[in-house]
Amino acid sequence: MTFARPDHIGDPDTLPRMPAWVTSTRAETLEDVAFLSGAALNHLHLVLGHEAVPQALLRDRLALRAAEACVGFSGRSERLGELRDAVHLLRPGDLPGPAGETYLAWRHVVERPVSIKALGRALPSLDPGQIAAWLDAGKDAPVTRAAMVLETVLREVPRADAAGLILADAALAQALGWDHVVPLLAAALKRADLRKQGDDLRLACHRALVSSAVEAVRLSADLAPRAAHLKAVAPKLRAKGAGDAVEMLLTRDAVAPSTLPLPDRAARRLCERLVALGAVRELTGRDTFRLYGL
Known part of the structure; x- marks a missing residue:
């Protein structure tokens, strides 16, 4: 189905909150x-x-x-x-x-x-x-x-x-x-x-x-705000294929640099750049075989 969308609905701050009584009612x-x-x-x-x-x-x-x-x-x-x-x-x-x-x-x-x-x-x-x-x-x-x-x-x-x-x-x-x-x-x-x-x-x-x-x-x-921030910093990325890489990060739980549409070194540098910009997180805590996502 197609959801109806009010004019302000692209703003992550307008996400409706779950009513408290839904979780507090026994x-x-x-x-x-x-x-x-x-x-x-x-x-x-x-x-x-x-x-x-x-x-x-x-x-x-x-x-x-x-x-x-x-x-x-x-x-x-x-x-x-x-x-x-x-x-x-x-x-x-x-x-x-x-x-x-x-x-x-x-x-x-x-x-x-x-x-x-x-x-x-x-x-x-x-x-x-x-x-x-x-x-x-x-x-x-x-x-x-x-x-x-x-x-x-x-x-x-x-x-x-x-x-x-x-x-x-x-x-x-x-x-x-x-x-x-x-x-x-x-x-x-x-x-x-x-x-x-x-x-x-x-x-x-x-x-x-x-x-x-x-x-x-x-x-x-x-x-929602994480995705908005990633979209906001995307224009700062100069690497060829960065737009497709951002799209992958916006649609997948985790991404390995080797799967991004860039050479290996460029992919790793892009991920590190996005981490520095606060746009994505490194999900494993490892120095190698890293995975990235929102």
Whole structure:
């Protein structure tokens, strides 16, 4: 869908804040928690329509957090930094490993508008017809649809946690009229929640979406001024290919200098220049094999 944008909506300072009562209200019943998740999702919808929010970057960073959660559900210990390394430091011919494959699946999901074809690219082990059938398993309101899809996938393929959560988020996005999948459920659900069914799973999903929508709004508020600052300093960059490099930094969670459209030395110097200008951060804390991002 196309979001309506007021005249002032390009200013990161105008990002609407999540109402305090959404997080301060204690709710126990399914009806009350559903009300709070609806309010949180509606507020997130407004934020996603804000021009100042670098939406591709936001989705990519949320994808990293979703992947970390899914890797944890599978019993593995890789955290955010290790997942970044597993994907961004791959050399031609290298395999990303199980954790890296999970992260790549989430990244592929958020890159393109949600569709059966896009989901099939992200989940190549699944038949597109099966993906479509699972998405059709969800009925009624958006969160109920997402919960039903998750329950159906995990009932039929009990260990397919990542696939079930990806498809649940896809069902949620479709129900809300969003063009792209926004990873929300995985990072806020617990492993035990994935074994729940019916109203218990719906309640867990509503609670997770309150938490994850609040976090997505907070992350949007953090990224919007960072993106604005990077755009503001971009005209100071003289290197050929700097514009394309800036665009990559505005759309990706992390970037290795070797992937930028510049010679290696020039790419490293550009990244160091952007760090000096306060426009990007070095994300690893290392002296070599560095990664950069907002």
